Amino acid sequence: MADERVTALGYEFACLDDAILAQSEIKKIDYLKEHLDQGDAHTVKAIYDKAIDEKFFKTPVGIGFLTEMREYLIGTLDYSEDEVRAIPLYLFYDTTAANKKAVEKPVKKKERVGLLFISAVLNIALLIGVIVMFWIATHTDHPNILNYEAAITNRYAAWDQELNEREAAVREAERELDLKLEEISTDQGE
Numbered sequence: 001m002a003d004e005r006v007t008a009l010g011y012e013f014a015c016l017d018d019a020i021l022a023q024s025e026i027k028k029i030d031y032l033k034e035h036l037d038q039g040d041a042h043t044v045k046a047i048y049d050k051a052i053d054e055k056f057f058k059t060p061v062g063i064g065f066l067t068e069m070r071e072y073l074i075g076t077l078d079y080s081e082d083e084v085r086a087i088p089l090y091l092f093y094d095t096t097a098a099n100k101k102a103v104e105k106p107v108k109k110k111e112r113v114g115l116l117f118i119s120a121v122l123n124i125a126l127l128i129g130v131i132v133m134f135w136i137a138t139h140t141d142h143p144n145i146l147n148y149e150a151a152i153t154n155r156y157a158a159w160d161q162e163l164n165e166r167e168a169a170v171r172e173a174e175r176e177l178d179l180k181l182e183e184i185s186t187d188q189g190e
Helices: 016-035 042-051 060-075 094-100 109-138 148-189
Strands: 004-006 011-013
Touching: 004 016, 011 016, 011 060, 042 060
Parallel strands: none
Antiparallel strands: 004 011
16 A cells, blocks of 8 residues: 555645544634634633643644634733643654653663562472472372272272171171070970
């Protein structure tokens, strides 16, 4: 795409969007000049203040109109310099000043070494903590993510063994009872 420059009111803009913005500001300026009663000092000052507050004008075209209004307020309508607000500009014209604010100061070598040492100490402490947690997890009797299957299997095996022992004891008791009942019935039968 070719670098097209567009002009508006004698200003050459680097991009089409800025030129379109300037054209819209020209329409605003024409409307204000047509409908503004320049003899009413309060109305002219109110419109000037509102244009600054609402940031109606951003391009050099609009800033030029604000400059004309300011000069008219001071020169013709007898306002003092202190009574008429200055026109704010929202751009950096010296790019070195903008770049100085954007560039961070470089970190000194001592600061880097200190940060590196603190980082190494924290990493070692965290590694020791993880190792201790794994040791505790593997050497505990309580079920955890590492030994839950073995713990549950052992618990069920212990219950199964206990039930088998009780069942054997009950069967032994039943046999003894059956034997006693047979003895009693044979003793009564005699």
